[in-house]
Amino acid sequence: MLSFLYARQSGLDDPVRLRRAESTRRVLSLELNHNRDVDRIHGNGINTLDIEVIDGRYMLSGGSDGVIVIYDLENNSKKPQYTCKAICTVGRSVCRHVHKFSVETVQWYPHDTGMFVSSSFDKTMKVWDTETLKPAEEFQFDGNVYCHHMSPVARKHSLVAVGTKDPKVQLCDLKSGSRIHILQGHRGEILSVRWSPRYDHILATASTDSRVHIWDVRRASGSLFTLDQHNGDKSKTSSEAVNTAHNGRVNGLCFTADGLHLLTTGTDDRMRLWNSATGENTLVNYGKVVNESRKGLKFTVSRGCSPEFVFVPCGSSVAVYGLHSGELITMLRGHYNNVDCCEFHPDYQELYSGGKDCNILAWVPVLRQPDIEDEETNSKRGGTHAAINPAFEDAWSSDED
């Protein structure tokens, strides 16, 4: 660590290098911390989590009971023991606009926390005003809404891509409230949609027909390309599976932070890494990534580390893989039941995961242990409270004499 600091100070190294090295070290030491807790509000499983990008302070969670909760992640008490409090709740008894069935996806408005969007199995997508906790807009659909996503980088448009039971991907415009833009091409339910964090017009959609389409929303005709797991080599597979991204339903999508790569997970227990510009399968082999989810799977990639890590919910634990090496780094165990979603906090390198056991667990990097030198200096300053071997401590004589 000192060598990194010195190199940065003297100009030998780029400032980014120290940050990246320390971020990577912190991610590799993630574990459950008994000092950090998240308020338990949900009575049923938690389906989705989202941390806002502006401050990284507020987190949204959506549950199977239709309840949406906002938590404050920042620790303003001066104690290490901290519970992330729920600031406000869109609850069943309190709010009459609450979703009737399970909330599948929540997302903060990418540019400020005044607004968030939630979509649910009650076939609606609601745009909420955070101040009043009332929906400012409501979109009705014909089938269950599995997922939605707003582009994190878009300035020119405010389109929300919505994936429902219908094979057509719908784009809803927040500015005008219109929903006429439709993307056709899939033949099954759309389980996951994701905008690229690099270009505001590129959208990826994943469906139960085993295909992933990449769209340019400015084009009138169909998708740009579909992802093919065999990279065009039609000989490796049976004829029905030609041009598919997975051998089963594709239920998870995640772009890397720079938008250059796309990860997909499927019910064939595989995770694949694709080059998002060409659609080429990089053929990184992650092994068996257990995936039994019938809906979308929400997984995430770390930001600011080198090498990057993928956090995938696998049964009742979260598996951490190296992004480009495919190596399983560790399994984060702590949940009592299936984990459904996880979200990475890029500033503090923390991971929040939520699951069917109604808990949100915070995985915090382990702090460095204080060095022996610190203890000695403390003892000099402390005077009587020297650090002595507990075997020699006087535990029997009484103070009152």
Next chain:
Amino acid sequence: MASMHIVLEDTHAVWCSADIRSSLQYLVTLFSRKLFNDSLPPVVLKHQLYSLHNDKTSVDKQVVRSDCNKCSTWDSVQSHFIIITLMHSEALVFSFPRQNELRETGELLMFQLGFDSEAFALVFAEDYRAKVLQGEAGRGTLGTVEKFLTKLIPSCSDLSFNKEKMLKEFLFTDSEITQLVKSGVLTVRDAGSWWLSIPNSGKFIKYFIKGRKAVLGMVKKSKYGEILQTELEGRRTTSQVKFQMKYHIHDIIGAELVECIQTTSGTLLRYVDGNVN
């Protein structure tokens, strides 16, 4: 270049070279030739290599490299990796380019076996050629099969062929294609396309699936659904298990049908719930 496998116990340093060929040769020795009356070439499954090497991606790269000469996806030079794991879980990884420019093209053939879309069989090309010609000796289809093998082995890396390719590129006629199917070198995949296959491999697949199920059953029935690998290797094989125990163990570890846990008494294999088999 021979592979290096030096284990130094006191410094806990393990040298291993990512030479797939030596692992394949080891796995080939586990294959029971006598079981099929020597009519089958030794077959190894690609995922058995995953149980011997940690990095699945590099195994895939080397297997693809060695059976095709026109891969545009792999642009890195094939290199040896030497991983030294030191005592406090720090790992130093060195990689440098291969010293011998061994052209491995056309040395290995890959087949789609059919019972699992992810299970690929690997056979050394010379073994395959020898056994196929041995099986064809004396039959009328020998000439066509020989012609097919000479076209196939040096350059082709496909697992399946469609009619266009057979007629135009390989210049076979329809009757010759029928002869190839009869001899077992091609299997029907779809109307107008065929898988490359190993003749007489039906028995192999049958015994393999039965044996895999039996070995998995042994693991599942053990107390707590887990068993030490050394103990499993020592168990008496039932009549269902025709192959060597180690062959099946590499298979179930590589296909991730059991979880490998390192313990102080060795590797523990724990049955993974949710297996379809």
